[in-house]
Amino acid sequence: GNSVTQMEGPVTLSEEAFLTINCTYTATGYPSLFWYVQYPGEGLQLLLKATKADDKGSNKGFEATYRKETTSFHLEKGSVQVSDSAVYFCALNGNNRLAFGKGNQVVVIP
Amino acid sequence: EAQVTQNPRYLITVTGKKLTVTCSQNMNHEYMSWYRQDPGLGLRQIYYSMNVEVTDKGDVPEGYKVSRKEKRNFPLILESPSPNQTSLYFCASRLTIADPYNEQFFGPGTRLTVL
Numbered sequence: 001g002n003s004v005t006q007m008e009g010p011v012t013l014s015e016e017a018f019l020t021i022n023c024t025y026t027a028t029g030y031p032s033l034f035w036y037v038q039y040p041g042e043g044l045q046l047l048l049k050a051t052k053a054d055d056k057g058s059n060k061g062f063e064a065t066y067r068k069e070t071t072s073f074h075l076e077k078g079s080v081q082v083s084d085s086a087v088y089f090c091a092l093n094g095n096n097r098l099a100f101g102k103g104n105q106v107v108v109i110p
Numbered sequence: 111e112a113q114v115t116q117n118p119r120y121l122i123t124v125t126g127k128k129l130t131v132t133c134s135q136n137m138n139h140e141y142m143s144w145y146r147q148d149p150g151l152g153l154r155q156i157y158y159s160m161n162v163e164v165t166d167k168g169d170v171p172e173g174y175k176v177s178r179k180e181k182r183n184f185p186l187i188l189e190s191p192s193p194n195q196t197s198l199y200f201c202a203s204r205l206t207i208a209d210p211y212n213e214q215f216f217g218p219g220t221r222l223t224v225l
Contacts, residue, residue: 032210043114043200043216044153051211089153093210096160097143097168102152 002027002094006101014109015082021075021104023064023090031092033057033066033073038087038103047075047088080108112137114217116201122223123191131186131220133201141207142184143168143214144176146197153200159184160207191224198222 007022025033032051036044048057053068062077073090085108090101114135123129135142143158145168155168159178173195175187184203188195201217 036216043218044202045216046213049211049213096166096207097155097158098214100145100153102150 002031002092002099004090004092004099004101006090006104010105010107012107012109013080016079017108019075019077019080019084019106021088021090021106023073023075023101025071025073025090025092027071027092027094029094030068031094033064034091034093034098035062035064035073035075036089036091036100038089040086044089080106082108082110084108112215114201114203114215116199116217116220118220119218120221122225124225125192126190129188129191129222131188131199131201131222133184133186133217134182135184135201135203135215136182137203137205137215138181139203139205139215140181141205142178142201142203144174144184144186145200145202146170147200147219148197156186156199191222193224196222196224 003026005024034049035047037047038044048059050057050066055066064073064075087103087105089103091098117132140161144156145153154170157176159165199220202214204214205212
């Protein structure tokens with residue numbers, strides 16, 4: 001079945017550092033891929049998406065490229081801010097549902 | 111404002127006392143869903159509904175019931191809550207599951223504690 005795997009553990013980094021969060025997926029066909037962000041005390045909100053191979057989703061300085069050959073959709077940001085501290089979820093759409101990864105807590109220290 | 115609302119936001123109850131968490135969306139979405147979020151397990155889908163009177167089990171449906179009598183509402187019912195249902199619950203909706211590209215909107219969450 002469809003599944004999403006995110007790298008283990010929280011990510012702690014300093015302001016203006018480069019952020020990468022790895023996401024790989026298993027799916028049949030060509031699913032749509034998403035990154036959602038959850039700020040403290042809030043629900044999830046869509047950060048960016050990509051609908052086909054080699055598509056690049058981008059928003060708020062974050063980017064992710066749909067890599068079919070490596071079944072990956074890694075999230076990157078060149079210079080993080082304290083306000084980027086949140087939990088980030090990778091997700092794919094298939095079989096009448098969104099399948100989510102376990103999420104990564106990102107803590108940005110001033 | 112387009113939104114998904116949930117009530118209550120916080121609830122502490124005791125084992126066996128039936129409860130309902132309400133969910134409502136004002137976007138005329140066909141598809142609605144319930145998730146629970148637990149540390150180390152991420153989000154797991156409980157039930158989903160593709161339209162009025164159409165519901166189906168997600169990954170962790172045991173101990174939960176849902177109904178979809180109107181398009182805007184999708185309540186989650188715990189007939190006999192147990193401590194292992196202590197969790198953070200999210201309702202979500204999207205226009206239709208038929209379009210794989212459309213965005214799913216989430217409610218603010220309900221933190222449930224079962225003693």
